[in-house]
Amino acid sequence: MVKRFPQWQRDDAAHTPRHAADSVRARRLRLSLLLALVLAVPLAGVSGRAAYAADLAPAGASIGGQSVAGMTREEVAAVVTARAADTTVSITVDGQTIESSLEQAGGRVDASALADVLVDGADIAQSTPSAVGDQGGQTPAVSVDAQAVTALAERIDAQVGTPAVNAAIQPTADGDAFEAVAGSDGRGVDLASLTAVVENATVTLTSQSVELALTGTAPAISDAAAEAAASDADALIASEVTLSGAGETLTADAATRASWVGTTVVGGTLKTTLLEESVAAWVDQAAASIELDPISAIDNVDADGNLLEPARPAQEGLEVTNREAVTDGIIAALDAHEPYSGELDTQALTADAEQRVVSSGTDRFAYAAEAGEKWIDINLTDSTITAYEGYQQVHGPVLMNHGGPGNETITGTYQVYLTYAKQDLGCSAGWSYCQRDVAWVTYWQGNYAIHSAPWAKHFGVGSDAGSHGCINLPEEEAHWYYDWADIGTTVVSHY
Known part of the structure; x- marks a missing residue:
């Protein structure tokens, strides 16, 4: 909007208000x-x-x-x-x-x-x-x-x-509060004359x-105005923000809340405000931590479409449905200097079913088993583990997690050689992690084992590359394989 000769002009960070001599x-x-x-x-x-x-x-x-x-x-x-x-x-x-x-x-x-x-x-x-x-x-x-x-x-x-530099605010070294940054005078043309x-x-x-x-x-924003803005910003982020969803609790710490604060120049004052896009980005991050893409089921079929065996089970996905409402609620609460405790609402996402055409002969299996021979198939492509006796599935396929980049699960044919009902994993010199009292540990090569992973939120494609090379399973599944596998049972790991 065009205005004729105002006494002052509001400006943003790139403009400095000046006072003209005439009314x-x-x-x-x-x-x-x-x-x-x-x-x-x-x-x-x-x-x-x-x-x-x-x-x-x-x-x-x-x-x-x-x-x-x-x-x-x-x-x-x-x-x-x-x-x-x-x-x-x-x-x-x-x-x-x-x-x-x-x-x-x-x-x-x-x-x-x-x-x-x-x-x-x-x-x-x-x-x-x-x-x-x-x-x-x-x-x-x-x-x-x-x-x-x-x-x-x-x-x-x-x-x-020499443009004048406005006083401003910035987060402290710890990032959980604000401090004023002094401005400085400058030299420039007289606005009234221009x-x-x-x-x-x-x-x-x-x-x-x-x-x-x-x-x-003189700078448009004085040091005193910046001090006042820093105090306002501290008050704006003082209240706690907590979200719950899918059994998880997520909290925005003070440094995170401080990253949501922005400033605008209004006349000779520095106004603090919550940046909606920054709050929304945190809510998106929180939502992503509990959301889950659906995993489609895969059935192995022959050339005529006849079912041979299930290759991968389906798993429903999970989607957060109230991102905008949560974002608005956080902003409203902090603006009122009140804590916020909200819930991320979710809905299930239906998984699809696929068919994969494979050979109808025994060559489709990763291992040439004797009749009735126990063996375990670890399919790193489908992120599944399946127990066989001969060529008959006796348990599974079950969704599992395997080693991630830099900690890839080895491939090849091995045998179970050691088991523990409970064991500390890592927790010694040379290891980058430590998990105490891990249940149902079945070793099949060196430090590679099948074991429970109660810390894992999800299993299967999309969250599978989450271990240091071992095969991670829900506790009840790890227990089943621990009970079923004998010392010497063949384990085949493959893509």
Whole structure:
């Protein structure tokens, strides 16, 4: 929105508000008088009433030194448009010149409205100061965009001056509170003087070349304002935020809450606010920690589509459904300086079923078993473990987790050689982890074992690469394999 000569201009982080010497009323009066002087011309025998009746600009009417006498409103508007496009503002400071188009400098000219003023100009000299301002919502013929003038001033200051630095706030070293950062004074062009130059160029539609001096400029945000903002920010993040969902509890610590705070410049104050996108990102992260993609079932079938055996069981997915409501609730609670405790609502996602065509012969199995021979199939592609006697499935397939990148589960044919009902895993020099009292441990090669993993939230494709190389199972499944497998039972690990 274009505003004419405000005493101050709100700015964001890239703009600094400045205080002009003249009031809004005084600037409107000056603009009106300038326009009146430009347009007040002798009528050379043509009365204002006659000119109006003819709908032509009266004799002697001109703009920017170019005569528009006798022109229609459309012709006058075309001249005004051309003059505005050719008008420039050149400011010289300390020997350096910065040139800007009238539009970039903030001069706003409504060609049609100014054409009307010129064609009806017989009475402009007697008009009130508001004649060129807003009248009943009408667009003013000429005006100056104070924000654009401020931007030009900052462009000049950046090249030849020393921009003032606003005081600000930042998180403390621990990240769980805020502290003020002092600002500093600068040197720049006087905004009131620059505004007057742009006004003159806008009203006369003639290029202006002016030399201006640098003056001292204070930061828009004082150190005291930053101290107050830091205190406001601390109050904003003081309350706890906790979410629950799918049996999990998730808490945003103070440092996380501090990352949600943003600031805006309003006049001479620094306003703290919660950034909705930052809160929403944390809620998304919390939701993702409990969400689960569905795992489709896979059945092995022969070329005619006949079922041979199930290769992978289905598992429903889980989706959080109230992200936006939770985000809004957190913001509302913290704005009110109150704690927030909410629930992530979920819904199940149905898993699909697929068929995989395989050989109908025994060559489809990873191991050539003797009749009735016990063996365990670890399929790292499907993330399943299955118990066989001969070629008959006796348990499974069961979804499992295997080794992740850097800790890949080995492949090959091995035998069970050691079992423990309970054992500490890791927990000694050279190991990067320690899990105490892990139940139902069945070793089949070196440190590779099948065992329970009560710490795992999910099993199967999507969460499978979660171990240090062992085969992780729900406790009841690990117990089953511990009871069933004998020392010497064959274990085949493969993709």
